[in-house]
Amino acid sequence: MAGQWFESVAEAQRRAKKSLPKSVYGALVAGSEAGATLEDNINAFRELQFLPHVCDLPFEKDLTTTVMGQEISMPVIVSPTGVQAVNPEGEVAVARAAKNAGTAMGLSSFASRSVEDVVEANDKTFFQMYWVGDRETLAARAERAKKAGAKGLIVTLDWSFSHGRDWGSPSIPEKMDWKTILKYIPEGATRPKWGLAFLRSGKIPDLTVPNIPTQGEQPPTFFGAYGQWMFTPPPTWADVAWLREQWGSDLPFSVKGITRIDDAKRAVDAGATAIQVSNHGGNNLDSTPAPIRVLPGIVEAVGRDVEVILDGGIRRGSDVVKALALGAKAVAIGRAYLWGLAAAGQPGVENVFEILRGGIGSGLMGLGKSSVHELVPEDLIIPPNFTRQAVN
Template sequence: MANPWFETVAEAQRRAKKRLPKSVYMALVAGSERGLTVDDNLNAFGELGFAPHVAGLSQTRELSTSVMGQDLALPVMISPTGVQAVHPEGEVAVARAAANRGITMGLSSFASRSIEDVAAVNDKTFFQMYWVGTREVLVQRMERARAAGAKGLIMTTDWSFSMGRDWGSPEIPSKVDLKTAIKFAPEVLRRPKWLLEFGKTGKIPDLTTPNLAPAGGGPAPTFFGAYGEWYGTPLPTWDDIAWLREQWGGEFMLKGVMRVDDAKRARDAGVTAISVSNHGGNNLDGTPAPIRALPAIAEAVGNDIEVVLDGGIRRGSDVVKAVALGAKAVMIGRAYLWGLAANGQAGVENVIDILRGGIDSAVLGLGHSSIHDLTADDLIVPDGFTRSLGVTPLTKAV
């Protein structure tokens, strides 16, 4: 039997690709249009170098921090992702893994498992919401999350405005029924281990969104039903963001900030934290990598609110680079989904352990005893690397 342990996130991705039906895997790696932003999210980290020391290094390193009132064993958080058809336990397995490794769990309102199930296994759960439906409905969802034990709210405002993909989008069914099963049988049968995992549970991949079920009862909408509701809901204003933050009254993150002026507006709206994010490259293609936008945003508002980075994290050294440039922590998405696909809950724990090891090695090599000592002086930042969006007029090519 092959060793279920893997040494890198890249290996987790290879195993996920080998295990998952093509459509499921392609949904995980999807990016809008040409995929310029997806590529930059990854490549930007490779442009940053380290300036290490060789002696007088610390025997022990402190890796813990806190974000939104929750202690973290390392500066890593689980980013909320939509319906997880990669493993039968879905978000519950991810939440258990996060709890076992001492980090927070972000649960999407489009998740395949309920806030009640997830918060029951991880007492550091943040519930993520989109601006979908009326204000009354939004408050009902928020209060349900509060009653379930959610410790904070994440408001995502950078959902895809650009849905085309040059290489073609994976076909995702609106529901799983007999007709769908027959249609997808050829690619599913090529991945018998994935099929067997679901078969053992007596369940099929669930494309409904239980966290969006009507408060008065009734069936939960499918992913595409929820998407349609979002598409028909007027987009939120800054006043709407401030209103929702006030209704929640606790720890509140605004996710999707890429500009300094937006970061300042978020701070003025009373948020606790912001996530510098471009939705994993699934928004407006050509948006730069979050790590490029991070320094200017952290400098502008980092003393007033907590700043985290979401996008392109594949190794512990990436985490260290983000912290050195002003992030309190990072959020991971695809990395843990690949771990989940590769080996369930243990695979997610494996990914977190890989990141921990890389963080510790980088902090050691940089001569620090704590992640809190990291600064931009630890990095080699090439000229022209950063993007100070929303500060000065954008340069036009001539």
């Protein structure tokens, strides 16, 4: 990996921008509408400050924890993201990198690689589902993930199909065939590294989603699956409780997309063992506050009942420390590892994990903590009006 190492997630993003065609990079950085939530996800962390110690600091630091029944080397896991056409190996490369980092993989039902392939690459894999299709197909999809060896189920509920980005939405083809490839050659020629990686692998960017169909069906395209999702009636809390029963009462079950106390409580009532405080990386309803702003109220309300995971805006180890100090059990990263994947493939994802690991260690040392489990809100300077009232 000599010459490829980068020392910040920001540098990974810069390299990703240089490596990826404009439309592919645009899909990674996009947020909905004005991008207000996308910006707040990052800026909110900057408002929180540390007041470090200078003596009696710990030499040994313990970053290990458990999430959804899995022991992990640090409180950072992979958040599920859709078709990863930034690298030929896609989710399998991410899963291997997470395994080498000693942590868990979240696999999207809209991924470009099958749950069977990803679990083989990392047995600490959680399978994520959108509410797509009727109960029979949903139950079959969950059963397939269970048979493949997925250790937990993540149900993503935070999606309102918001669109109309002020800066324009990236152009994404419905499927990749030679006609489409010829159309995109001029754009790809400006970023030859990306195209050459796929040519060397003998593959073309695959926009089908193998985890949506049940046995015997052909995988739909990403947009085909998206269309199914759009025309599936949104679930009720009774539906969520039903899926929890189908998955199995003895297996970890997480609800993703929580930003309100009342929804957090309903998730607990539906049988969740974990919740993910998230606004879909700023890609859902714009003007939603950053998850870190609503985290304290949610932790206070349900933190004794379920594990609370946070995603949105994590770019450095100090962000992880701040989230843990406010009560999160762990954080999940999305764009950060995708930029690493685009910059240098699997080693780039591993690079991102090591950046975060180092930053967490530095944060613990500065705050005089020997373990991530010792972090508390008093480790932070929280400005007035930082938190947002999450409805009871």
